[in-house]
Amino acid sequence: MIIVTGGAGFIGSNIVRALNERGEDDILIVDDLGKTEKYKNLCGLRFHDYMHYEKFLDLIMEDIIDAEVIFHNGACSDTMEYDVNYMMKTNYEYSQELLYFCINNGTDLIYASSAATYGNGHNGFTEKETCEGALNPYAFSKLMFDNFVRRNLDDTDGKIIGLRYFNVFGAQEFHKGRMASIAYQMYNQVKNGGVIKLFKGTDGYADGEQKRDFIYVKDVAKVNLWCWENEIENGIYNCGTGNATTFNAVAQAVISALGKGEIEYIDFPETLRGKYQNFTQADTRKLLGAGYDGGFTNINDAVKEYCEFLEDGGYYEKD
Numbered sequence: 001m002i003i004v005t006g007g008a009g010f011i012g013s014n015i016v017r018a019l020n021e022r023g024e025d026d027i028l029i030v031d032d033l034g035k036t037e038k039y040k041n042l043c044g045l046r047f048h049d050y051m052h053y054e055k056f057l058d059l060i061m062e063d064i065i066d067a068e069v070i071f072h073n074g075a076c077s078d079t080m081e082y083d084v085n086y087m088m089k090t091n092y093e094y095s096q097e098l099l100y101f102c103i104n105n106g107t108d109l110i111y112a113s114s115a116a117t118y119g120n121g122h123n124g125f126t127e128k129e130t131c132e133g134a135l136n137p138y139a140f141s142k143l144m145f146d147n148f149v150r151r152n153l154d155d156t157d158g159k160i161i162g163l164r165y166f167n168v169f170g171a172q173e174f175h176k177g178r179m180a181s182i183a184y185q186m187y188n189q190v191k192n193g194g195v196i197k198l199f200k201g202t203d204g205y206a207d208g209e210q211k212r213d214f215i216y217v218k219d220v221a222k223v224n225l226w227c228w229e230n231e232i233e234n235g236i237y238n239c240g241t242g243n244a245t246t247f248n249a250v251a252q253a254v255i256s257a258l259g260k261g262e263i264e265y266i267d268f269p270e271t272l273r274g275k276y277q278n279f280t281q282a283d284t285r286k287l288l289g290a291g292y293d294g295g296f297t298n299i300n301d302a303v304k305e306y307c308e309f310l311e312d313g314g315y316y317e318k319d
Contacts, residue, residue: 240282
């Protein structure tokens with residue numbers, strides 16, 4: 001059986017979709033649907049069963065789950081959550097139990113880390129400790145687990161791969177609210193008022209010229225499956241395109257895709273000063289050196305396809 005934690009969420013549901021496209025449907029979805037509309041992300045997918053994440057943890061700790069691979073994407077991804085104990089319990093301690101299970105059973109684990117582990121990015125974005133830092137509890141929880149994995153890589157016969165996601169955007173992120181991608185927020189701003197609001201210049205960057213490594217969620221799913229299906233050394237790998245794109249460029253791509261809209265620049269929020277990444281760009285040498293050759297979707301093509309998908313309803317439909 002294939003297990004996808006966070007399988008009703010944004011990236012998790014896209015991994016399930018990619019598995020379906022390969023003919024895989026013996027899949028257990030692990031998540032917490034709560035009082036959200038995440039359940040809609042599951043309606044267009046094929047899977048064997050759903051389980052609440054707390055029940056799944058109980059079964060993991062009792063060692064009575066049979067799994068070929070766990071794609072672990074379940075987490076609290078709210079970078080504005082400052083309850084550190086909650087963040088560590090959800091993102092760190094839960095992940096530790098999954099790692100113990102995978103080590104003991106030789107089960108492959110492909111898990112979601114984050115580019116947030118690089119802090120302000122002043123030391124670069126290469127998978128090494130000298131580049132790493134944390135600007136918020138979310139980043140701290142992800143970095144702590146990465147370091148825990150590093151200390152245990154030699155203890156398993158299975159595959160243990162951490163993927164540091166950069167700025168992911170694409171299908172099935174309706175439920176994410178303020179944590180949804182900038183592309184989704186831009187789309188809604190154009191649809192609702194015709195104006196995309198970007199931050200004015202900060203820290204030496206001109207208005208809207210802050211840069212991020214934006215990666216299409218279909219490419220993230222593709223990297224996950226490639227890591228599972230191919231021989232690759234255990235460890236932590238960046239999951240980004242290797243190209244930094246300005247917010248202005250993304251805004252222009254959205255405007256072009258919708259055929260309308262304009263940009264307005266607003267003051268940078270004081271609450272984000274010192275906690276904001278003005279620039280991210282994945283060092284992809286390790287992933288490419290491992291043999292990944294699936295490529296990445298051009299930002300303009302990806303934004304256009306995403307906007308068309310949103311115009312068509314924004315959820316996957318069963319084949």
